[in-house]
Amino acid sequence: MIRLALWIIGALLLGGIVHLSTVLAMPTAATQDAYSRLSQLTPVNAVVPLAAPSAKDSTMPFMDPAFAVAVCRYDLSAGALKLRAPLSQAYTSVTFYTRNSVAYYAINDRAAGRRAIELDLMTEEQHAQVPEEEDVTAADRLIIESPTVRGLIVLRALAPEPGLMAMARRALAAAQCRIEAVPTQ
Amino acid sequence: MRLFLGSCFTLILAAAIGLGATWLTLTRGVAFGALTIGAWTAWPKSGSVDIDPYARATIARTGELPVGAGDGVAFYAHTDDAGNALDGRCTFVVSGMTPAARYWTLTLYDAQGRLVANTIYRHGFTSAEILREAGGRFAINIGPRARPGNWLPSGGIEQFVLVWRLYDTPIGVASLTTKEGPMPAVARKSCS
Numbered sequence: 001m002i003r004l005a006l007w008i009i010g011a012l013l014l015g016g017i018v019h020l021s022t023v024l025a026m027p028t029a030a031t032q033d034a035y036s037r038l039s040q041l042t043p044v045n046a047v048v049p050l051a052a053p054s055a056k057d058s059t060m061p062f063m064d065p066a067f068a069v070a071v072c073r074y075d076l077s078a079g080a081l082k083l084r085a086p087l088s089q090a091y092t093s094v095t096f097y098t099r100n101s102v103a104y105y106a107i108n109d110r111a112a113g114r115r116a117i118e119l120d121l122m123t124e125e126q127h128a129q130v131p132e133e134e135d136v137t138a139a140d141r142l143i144i145e146s147p148t149v150r151g152l153i154v155l156r157a158l159a160p161e162p163g164l165m166a167m168a169r170r171a172l173a174a175a176q177c178r179i180e181a182v183p184t185q
Numbered sequence: 186m187r188l189f190l191g192s193c194f195t196l197i198l199a200a201a202i203g204l205g206a207t208w209l210t211l212t213r214g215v216a217f218g219a220l221t222i223g224a225w226t227a228w229p230k231s232g233s234v235d236i237d238p239y240a241r242a243t244i245a246r247t248g249e250l251p252v253g254a255g256d257g258v259a260f261y262a263h264t265d266d267a268g269n270a271l272d273g274r275c276t277f278v279v280s281g282m283t284p285a286a287r288y289w290t291l292t293l294y295d296a297q298g299r300l301v302a303n304t305i306y307r308h309g310f311t312s313a314e315i316l317r318e319a320g321g322r323f324a325i326n327i328g329p330r331a332r333p334g335n336w337l338p339s340g341g342i343e344q345f346v347l348v349w350r351l352y353d354t355p356i357g358v359a360s361l362t363t364k365e366g367p368m369p370a371v372a373r374k375s376c377s
Contacts, residue, residue: 007191011198018203023210026242033245053300055308061298062249064350065308066290090313091288091352095253101244103232106253108353110287147234154250158288158352160313162306 027100034060034101035073035152042073045081047155047175052165066160068168072153072177076146079179080122087115088157088171090164096121096144097152105144121146121153153177207242216240222368225260225349232256249298257286257352263344265371271347273301273339275376276328279347281369282321286351288312293327293337294346301345303338310335328374347371 027033037059042048049070053063063069068088074081085094087109094117095106107117119142122130127145155175157168217237218230231240232254244251252259264270265277283289292309295301300308310325316335317323326332329341339345349368 003191007195008198011195012202014195014199015202015206018199019206022203022207023238023242026207026211027245030245030248032248034248034250037248055300055302058299060249061247062294062348064290064292064348065300066292066311093253093256093352095250095256097250100241101250102234102236102241103251103253104234106232106255108256110353111255152250156256158290158311160288160311162314 034097035099035150038071038073038152042071044073044075045177045179047072047172047177049169049172064156067156067158068165068172070155070172070175072155073150074121074146074153074177075150076121076123076126077149080120080126081177082180083117083119083121083153083175083177085117085155085175086171087112087117088168090160090168091158092117092171093156095154095156096146097154098146098148099150100148104147118142119144123149210239211243211246214243216243222260224262224264224266224371225368226262227258227260229254229258232258247298252350257350257354260349260351260368262347262349262371265373267373269373271345272376273342273345274329276326276332276374277371278324278326278374279369279371280322280324282367283312283349283369284351284354284367286312286354288352290350290352291325291337292348292350293339294348295342296344296346298346301338301340301342303340305338307336307338310337
């Protein structure tokens with residue numbers, strides 16, 4: 001009897017380890033996560049508009065149908081990325097996700113405070129290589145550090161009424177993301 | 186022999202417990218740091234780097250992208266205020282006021298996060314298009330049959346999910362507490 005109880009306690013402890021390790025391994029093992037879904041639809045380092053979600057089809061679950069959405073799937077291995085997104089009339093936001101869908105930075109039109117959201121995305125290493133004087137002179141230059149080399153930038157523009165969806169999509173169509181060579185010292 | 190049988194039993198039981206617990210937590214959407222106001226629950230940390238391992242695993246499995254913390258907050262409702270499941274064959278009324286935000290949207294999904302087909306192509310409302318009463322209060326009827334005013338068709342599906350997204354809200358993630366509501370009330374009216 002005691003022996004059986006010991007075996008069961010052992011099983012519970014091992015089960016706990018199995019549980020925790022599978023939960024931690026899930027983000028790297030998942031094949032249907034947002035990045036994998038989008039890599040079939042989008043080229044790398046370019047802004048691509050996503051189809052509006054409908055009852056028949058939606059790129060990702062729980063997409064907000066009131067928003068026009070465009071995605072820039074980035075890969076920083078060749079250099080830093082420059083993003084420029086003009087603002088739509090209503091509400092525009094840009095959210096940065098790591099390869100595993102962790103939202104590490106988000107900015108909206110009001111925080112940007114200008115007619116466009118403009119920023120540079122680079123890895124920590126690339127940021128360290130930016131000449132210091134350039135960092136100081138361009139004080140209004142917004143630099144974001146990406147925790148991963150690859151990831152997603154999701155641009156969202158709100159259509160407050162269905163009739164304004166064309167306006168929101170047009171605003172996003174003018175958005176750009178491109179790799180630019182990091183100036184060497 | 187006894188040792189061999191015992192270790193086989195332990196290993197099989199351990200695998201069943203571990204994988205079963207993982208499956209349960211990921212399908213139920215367990216995450217820490219939930220903020221519940223009435224029928225609505227948000228996980229503000231899921232939109233930041235402080236996201237917990239369970240929410241990360243759930244997001245990786247479903248393929249959704251959470252609303253970033255600098256963008257807004259998403260509140261989910263699976264039941265009404267009294268705890269009744271959101272059944273598409275019944276009529277529900279969502280009414281009241283919302284916390285301050287520049288824009289909000291309310292969207293109806295099925296349990297898997299897909300939009301629900303209907304003849305008027307209405308899947309939700311935004312704060313700009315809703316019809317309001319004097320004083321800024323509003324009421325949204327959710328049900329299978331057309332209603333006057335703000336009608337959100339539920340298509341008669343068995344279980345639907347409501348998602349309330351607040352965009353550019355001055356309520357910071359850190360300061361967002363239950364007291365800072367009010368979130369709109371959700372009440373069941375009738376079932377056909």
